[in-house]
Amino acid sequence: MDRRPPARPRMSSRRVARHASAVIAILVALAAVWALKPVLLLLFSATLVAIILDGVARKLTKLLHLPHGFALAIGALLIVALIGGISLLFGRELVNQLNQLIGLIPGGWHDLSERVGEQRLNGIAEKLAPSGSSIFSIIQGIVTVVANLLSALLLALLGGIFLATQPRTYRKGIRLVLPQRWEDRADDVLGEIGSTLRAWLRGQLVSMVFVGVGIFTGLMIVGAPSPLALAVIAALLGFVPVIGPLMAAAPGVLVGLTMGGDAIWQVILVYFIVQQIDGNLVNPMVMRHTVKIPPAVTMFSLFAIGAILGSTGLLLGGPITVLVVVLVRELWIKGALGKTLD
Numbered sequence: 001m002d003r004r005p006p007a008r009p010r011m012s013s014r015r016v017a018r019h020a021s022a023v024i025a026i027l028v029a030l031a032a033v034w035a036l037k038p039v040l041l042l043l044f045s046a047t048l049v050a051i052i053l054d055g056v057a058r059k060l061t062k063l064l065h066l067p068h069g070f071a072l073a074i075g076a077l078l079i080v081a082l083i084g085g086i087s088l089l090f091g092r093e094l095v096n097q098l099n100q101l102i103g104l105i106p107g108g109w110h111d112l113s114e115r116v117g118e119q120r121l122n123g124i125a126e127k128l129a130p131s132g133s134s135i136f137s138i139i140q141g142i143v144t145v146v147a148n149l150l151s152a153l154l155l156a157l158l159g160g161i162f163l164a165t166q167p168r169t170y171r172k173g174i175r176l177v178l179p180q181r182w183e184d185r186a187d188d189v190l191g192e193i194g195s196t197l198r199a200w201l202r203g204q205l206v207s208m209v210f211v212g213v214g215i216f217t218g219l220m221i222v223g224a225p226s227p228l229a230l231a232v233i234a235a236l237l238g239f240v241p242v243i244g245p246l247m248a249a250a251p252g253v254l255v256g257l258t259m260g261g262d263a264i265w266q267v268i269l270v271y272f273i274v275q276q277i278d279g280n281l282v283n284p285m286v287m288r289h290t291v292k293i294p295p296a297v298t299m300f301s302l303f304a305i306g307a308i309l310g311s312t313g314l315l316l317g318g319p320i321t322v323l324v325v326v327l328v329r330e331l332w333i334k335g336a337l338g339k340t341l342d
Contacts, residue, residue: 041312049160055198097229189330196291200322203286208238210282218270241318242299245275
């Protein structure tokens with residue numbers, strides 16, 4: 001009696017070709033995404049601006065009973081007017097203080113070398129930056145990144161206006177490229193992504209304003225130079241969760257070293273108090289209606305995003321993390337696994 005297991009049916013050549021085509025298509029898509037990283041990051045930034053504009057338009061529609069298009073135009077004009085007004089009031093002073101800050105950093109680095117020891121400081125720099133860059137160059141890079149971010153905001157604003165004017169058109173386009181059975185689910189997921197990102201951005205904006213005002217006020221009280229520039233850097237880097245506050249404090253600490261005496265501890269205390277109040281009171285209060293992400297998950301997610309997408313991706317690491325968490329929750333946990341979250 002033949003006890004050999006029955007032979008497994010061989011894959012047809014057509015099925016093998018279909019599987020191979022799917023794998024090749026995925027690889028080509030990943031290669032295209034990698035090649036188009038700057039464009040995709042700009043598109044994501046514009047999408048965030050569109051979400052903000054849409055949120056403002058919804059508020060104006062609800063309060064003033066205006067048509068959505070008219071409310072969107074008013075909201076965009078209000079935001080542009082606000083940015084323009086701030087630029088007129090503080091733009092020249094901000095540029096002067098940024099130049100002053102860049103000039104103060106070498107002196108702060110020299111003072112830090114004298115206090116810690118040049119060899120020890122260089123050893124720390126080599127451990128933190130094994131590629132050969134120094135902490136000093138990293139801090140200069142932070143200032144440069146913030147300056148580039150300010151110039152990129154204009155492009156994101158323009159792109160966001162175009163996206164926000166016809167959201168149904170783009171949503172319909174997404175539905176067209178999906179199988180019909182996925183269309184309703186895609187609408188639900190897109191709606192959840194939009195509402196979650198809108199809540200996250202609203203809370204983050206409140207947190208950034210608090211940090212900027214708090215740092216500026218504290219540095220003014222202790223008499224630190226370039227308080228406006230340091231406050232703007234702290235507010236903008238506050239957009240990056242977990243590691244943003246640490247990055248923002250670095251130039252402030254170096255500036256504090258140039259003040260002499262015990263001023264460095266006063267500057268550190270200002271950053272510590274403001275960041276602690278923001279992290280333990282303001283941020284949890286304004287973020288209670290958005291997605292909850294453990295700090296460790298956020299930190300390692302930011303490191304991964306920074307390694308893949310570079311410094312610009314790191315600045316957008318917060319909303320990208322929120323996007324990924326919502327997709328995993330809606331498509332995998334709720335959709336594929338059928339589980340509910342408490």
